[in-house]
Amino acid sequence: MATERNSPLEVRGLNKEYPAFTLRDVSFSLTPGSITGFIGRNGAGKTTSINSILSFVHPDGGEISFFGLPWKEHEREIKERIGFVSAGMTYHTRKKLKAITAVTRSFYPAWDGKAYDKYMTAFGLDGEKTPAELSNGMKIKYALALALSHGAELLILDEPTSGLDPVSREELVEIFLRLKDEGRTVFFSTHITSDLEKCADRILFLQRGCLKADDTLDGFRDAWRIVECAGEIPQALMSSARGASRTRDGYTVLVRREDADSFENREASLEEILIHLEKEADRT
Amino acid sequence: MKLIMKEWKLCMHPTGYLMPLLAVLVLVPGYPYGVCCFYVGLAIFFICLTAREDHDAGYTLMLPVSRRDAVRGRILFCAALEAANLMLMGMFILIRNVIGSLPNPAGLDAGVALIGDGMIIFALFNRVFFPVYYKDILKPGKAFACAAAAVFLWIVLEIVATHTVPFFRDILDRPDPMYMKEKLLFTLAGLALFLAGTARGVRLSAERFEAADLSL
Numbered sequence: 001m002a003t004e005r006n007s008p009l010e011v012r013g014l015n016k017e018y019p020a021f022t023l024r025d026v027s028f029s030l031t032p033g034s035i036t037g038f039i040g041r042n043g044a045g046k047t048t049s050i051n052s053i054l055s056f057v058h059p060d061g062g063e064i065s066f067f068g069l070p071w072k073e074h075e076r077e078i079k080e081r082i083g084f085v086s087a088g089m090t091y092h093t094r095k096k097l098k099a100i101t102a103v104t105r106s107f108y109p110a111w112d113g114k115a116y117d118k119y120m121t122a123f124g125l126d127g128e129k130t131p132a133e134l135s136n137g138m139k140i141k142y143a144l145a146l147a148l149s150h151g152a153e154l155l156i157l158d159e160p161t162s163g164l165d166p167v168s169r170e171e172l173v174e175i176f177l178r179l180k181d182e183g184r185t186v187f188f189s190t191h192i193t194s195d196l197e198k199c200a201d202r203i204l205f206l207q208r209g210c211l212k213a214d215d216t217l218d219g220f221r222d223a224w225r226i227v228e229c230a231g232e233i234p235q236a237l238m239s240s241a242r243g244a245s246r247t248r249d250g251y252t253v254l255v256r257r258e259d260a261d262s263f264e265n266r267e268a269s270l271e272e273i274l275i276h277l278e279k280e281a282d283r284t
Numbered sequence: 285m286k287l288i289m290k291e292w293k294l295c296m297h298p299t300g301y302l303m304p305l306l307a308v309l310v311l312v313p314g315y316p317y318g319v320c321c322f323y324v325g326l327a328i329f330f331i332c333l334t335a336r337e338d339h340d341a342g343y344t345l346m347l348p349v350s351r352r353d354a355v356r357g358r359i360l361f362c363a364a365l366e367a368a369n370l371m372l373m374g375m376f377i378l379i380r381n382v383i384g385s386l387p388n389p390a391g392l393d394a395g396v397a398l399i400g401d402g403m404i405i406f407a408l409f410n411r412v413f414f415p416v417y418y419k420d421i422l423k424p425g426k427a428f429a430c431a432a433a434a435v436f437l438w439i440v441l442e443i444v445a446t447h448t449v450p451f452f453r454d455i456l457d458r459p460d461p462m463y464m465k466e467k468l469l470f471t472l473a474g475l476a477l478f479l480a481g482t483a484r485g486v487r488l489s490a491e492r493f494e495a496a497d498l499s500l
Binding site for chain 1: 348
């Protein structure tokens with residue numbers, strides 16, 4: 001029997017094969033009331049994973065459950081408890097927001113009209129406008145307002161901050177933190193890692209269809225150090241260096257913390273880790 | 285019902301209002317009246333095209349409904365447009381008979397049998413269009429081309445039959461109220477075909493939509 005302590009989303013051994021891309025054995029479990037960042041470069045498989053999780057595409061293998069409930073038998077119940085927001089998908093762009101809302105609310109028994117009004121006001125949204133009249137950031141906020149008004153406990157967001165200016169991204173990050181404070185779980189994919197530095201509790205790093213890391217934000221960052229090399233990379237560093245990246249004065253390389261003590265090093269940002277690991281993958 | 289309302293409020297294309305009204309064309313002498321039904325098929329194509337442009341599938345599938353429900357909602361909504369077209373056609377046939385009906389050289393006369401003919405056309409359309417459409421919702425044009433081919437083939441056969449096949453020429457294509465029993469039976473058969481074709485269309489469409497990987 002499912003209980004409230006079940007993970008909002010648990011994925012085990014997710015596989016999906018396309019002619020030019022394969023998602024391999026992706027497994028993770030979300031902690032209730034946390035923010036999890038799903039990172040990887042474009043084409044790493046983040047959207048394919050989310051599409052598989054939400055059954056937009058059919059996985060070739062694996063088990064997916066929400067709140068301890070399998071999708072197939074509990075699709076309707078699960079959909080009442082989750083919200084999905086994708087930056088790349090804007091619905092019914094020529095209809096007024098109030099018309100879309102009127103239709104949407106009819107499907108949710110737990111629709112909270114007061115919460116909807118509150119979020120519309122807080123996000124500065126006008127029901128008389130159409131999605132086509134909104135900026136990308138406002139579209140995301142409207143989708144969030146819909147999801148939050150039906151009481152979504154888990155929010156799945158696909159690249160919600162891509163294409164947004166820094167101020168709008170900051171606003172969204174603050175919204176995610178407020179949602180976390182309310183006890184909601186946020187799972188969002190992005191390749192803009194600086195957003196995650198501000199809010200994520202956990203990081204899932206996907207590379208070429210494989211989940212390469214599943215760790216806390218601090219744990220993921222602390223596992224790596226950056227060594228800056230003036231000129232060429234020293235021979236002694238070659239065996240442990242990952243993904244040399246050219247800079248104005250030489251190179252930076254990523255080194256595992258335990259291998260970095262012999263060299264002058266500094267903390268690595270998420271972005272630097274992502275870039276160097278991708279460069280290493282390209283090289284090998 | 286909620287999904288049918290969703291179709292009306294969010295997916296309805298202006299042609300969905302206009303095309304059923306073209307049942308008025310039964311007032312025009314010497315016209316292939318089966319084409320009035322084809323126009324509704326054109327409106328359904330536009331509804332599906334608009335739904336694609338508006339990412340309606342992505343919106344609908346995040347509502348607490350199954351893919352099967354989504355398919356049923358769209359097809360029932362379209363069937364309602366078809367039914368509206370046939371009811372209007374019935375009304376204009378009555379008017380036509382009051383003001384005086386001339387024999388129609390381009391297919392069935394404006395009479396009761398024409399309603400049955402319309403049902404057969406819609407049965408064909410629903411049976412062909414929706415299963416092809418739901419195999420790949422990004423290609424409504426392909427589905428429409430297939431359905432239009434089937435519908436036009438039937439319309440051509442029906443026109444030819446009114447000149448060559450005795451049952452069509454001597455019974456169905458005679459002015460009302462002649463052979464009313466046969467015409468009503470033909471219309472009932474059309475209704476049965478409409479229900480069966482639409483039901484089969486729903487079932488096949490749902491199976492295909494459930495099996496499809498959606499790139500939304």
